[in-house]
Amino acid sequence: MRAPHILVVDDEADIRNTIQDILTDEGYDVVTAADAAEAREAVAERVPDLVLLDIWMPGTDGISLLREWQDSDRMTCPVVMLSGHGTVETAVETTRLGAADFVEKPLSLNKLLRTVEKAMRGGRPAPPVGTGRGMLPPIVAALGRSRRIRELRQVAEQLAQHAAPLLVVGEPGTGRGVLARFIHASGPRRDEPFVPVPGASLHGANAANLILGTAGPGGEEPGCLARAGAGTLYISNIEDASAEAQALLDAVLETHRYAPLGRAAEVETGARFLASVRPATVANPTAHGVRADFLANLGVLRIEAPPLREYAEDISELLRYAVDDLVDRERLPYRHFGFAAQNRLRNYPWPGNLRELTTLVHRLLAAGGTEEIGLEEVEKELAGVSGAQEPLVKQDLLALPLREAREQFERAYLTEQLALCGGKVGQLARRVGMERTHLYRKLRALGVELRGTLADD
Numbered sequence: 280m281r282a283p284h285i286l287v288v289d290d291e292a293d294i295r296n297t298i299q300d301i302l303t304d305e306g307y308d309v310v311t312a313a314d315a316a317e318a319r320e321a322v323a324e325r326v327p328d329l330v331l332l333d334i335w336m337p338g339t340d341g342i343s344l345l346r347e348w349q350d351s352d353r354m355t356c357p358v359v360m361l362s363g364h365g366t367v368e369t370a371v372e373t374t375r376l377g378a379a380d381f382v383e384k385p386l387s388l389n390k391l392l393r394t395v396e397k398a399m400r401g402g403r404p405a406p407p408v409g410t411g412r413g414m415l416p417p418i419v420a421a422l423g424r425s426r427r428i429r430e431l432r433q434v435a436e437q438l439a440q441h442a443a444p445l446l447v448v449g450e451p452g453t454g455r456g457v458l459a460r461f462i463h464a465s466g467p468r469r470d471e472p473f474v475p476v477p478g479a480s481l482h483g484a485n486a487a488n489l490i491l492g493t494a495g496p497g498g499e500e501p502g503c504l505a506r507a508g509a510g511t512l513y514i515s516n517i518e519d520a521s522a523e524a525q526a527l528l529d530a531v532l533e534t535h536r537y538a539p540l541g542r543a544a545e546v547e548t549g550a551r552f553l554a555s556v557r558p559a560t561v562a563n564p565t566a567h568g569v570r571a572d573f574l575a576n577l578g579v580l581r582i583e584a585p586p587l588r589e590y591a592e593d594i595s596e597l598l599r600y601a602v603d604d605l606v607d608r609e610r611l612p613y614r615h616f617g618f619a620a621q622n623r624l625r626n627y628p629w630p631g632n633l634r635e636l637t638t639l640v641h642r643l644l645a646a647g648g649t650e651e652i653g654l655e656e657v658e659k660e661l662a663g664v665s666g667a668q669e670p671l672v673k674q675d676l677l678a679l680p681l682r683e684a685r686e687q688f689e690r691a692y693l694t695e696q697l698a699l700c701g702g703k704v705g706q707l708a709r710r711v712g713m714e715r716t717h718l719y720r721k722l723r724a725l726g727v728e729l730r731g732t733l734a735d736d
Contacts, residue, residue: 282308283399284325288318288341289333289361294386298331301388302395315339322348327356329399331391334362334373342373349377357398361386387596390603425590431458434582439466444532444552444577448561449584452634455555456515458584463511468551471510476503478516478554481524487540490527494542504537507550517554517577518567528552529573552577555584562702587629587636588699594625597633601640611644619654627661628699690725697727 285307289295295311302309310327312318314336321327334341345358357379373381379398382391438445439462447455447462456475463473481489492502503512514520514528531537532552536545554577560567564574587594598616606613616624629635639660643652693711700706704722708715 282306283328284308284310285329285331285395286310286312286318286321286327287331288312288315288336288344289331290314290336291333294333294361294384297388298386298391301392305392307395315344318344329356329395330358331395332358332360332378334360342376345373345376345378359394359398387599387603390599393603393607425592427585427590428593431582431585435462436465438462438580438582439464441466441580442551443579444554445580445582446561446574446578447553447555447582447584448558449555450557450586450632452632453584453586454633455584456513458582459511459513459553459555462553462582463513463551468510472507473511473513474503474507474550475513475515478514478519478524481514481520483521486521486524487527490524490531491537492539494539499539502539504531504548504550505539505546507548509549510551511553512550513553513555515555517556517574518560518569522568522570525570525573529570529576532573532576559702586699587632591625594636595621597636598624598640601637602644605637605641605644609641609644611641612647614644614648614650614652616657617651617653620652620657623654623657623661630699686725689721690727693722693725694727697722 285302287295287298287302287309288311289298290313292313295313299309299311310321310325312321315338318330318332322330332341332345339347341360341362345360348358358377359380359382360373360378361382361384380394382394435458445462447459449455449458459475460473463469476489480486488500488502490502490504492505493500517525520528527537531548535549536547538545556569556574556577557567560569561574561578564571587597595616598621602613602615605611624636631638642660643656648656693707696711697704697707700710704718705715708718711718713721
């Protein structure tokens, strides 16, 4: 099956090349044109399946070219208009002339990709092209300009080709589940089932039913192993599963066989095991109710879903992604973040990670107001989030002698920063700008509990 052919018409070379690179990665066949003359030549050579057409170009503008194509009946494919100076009137005009959609610059590439997919299928559902950026979790989907996310995508695609069990390690809210889905969708099992099971549901007598299924005179009730078939079984937060459930799963990992309840004969499983786990559990499995040998069997391969604070340079694009998604999906009023608000959020530690970011954007859109979300509005939301927490510097600190006040502040500051770094002292040293040996001495002098962080480093 041939790849859909897309023509990108824009007088700005950087934009043309960026769009071409992204859409090529998605599996599309992309050609570009710098102006109307080149666009006419490209269409004469091969009629595209979709055109992305800039409105403001030297010589013949995009609206005039669109009108020319409509008048000559030469353009039978959908056309999406691009503009850096969008207005409602311009959008209405291009739609009246037959444009399928209208996207403003600077481009939110996630919005662009959704628009391309929608225009290509004419409103009908269709499978994604290739592995598709549209199939990626938000941590990867939001352009991935940061080195951290580009590396994450490369590692995920490599690990997707293997059959060995895999642990997705990360803090809550980092998108571990959607990262697991991307790994499944990027590998040879992509056409097989992906079966997610919350670890918290695997408790008591019901755990064996959910995992193994049942077989009896009244018929069979397949468990998650049978439903996964030759696909992927994904267990989220494995530390939340009971010891009995962990033992059952460990036995299946060892033998690749199991017997449904009520049946003596065993059956073989071809499912790949994926599971998510918190960093603290990896550091000390027993303390979090997980057998170390079971975790080792699950973690033949590992990938880390990074906390949001590790790729803060992607915050602006993630905010645009979240706004576009919520406007499309929830029909919330469109608003955008001002520069000062974006800068504040780029420097916020995001203890709740992507989940917290999405919730923040949802609240701000639902609250309504001016189209631009300003710094004051963001500060108010962040104050509400941290309002229930003890402030780092309290008023009674001012009543202490300088040395005691400094020690209290340093203890609170480093304890909080250490938690944000997942207990990793090496990462903490980079974060606070201290040499590691000096930092160890400081932490011990202040009585900050490390609890196994040396092994983590």
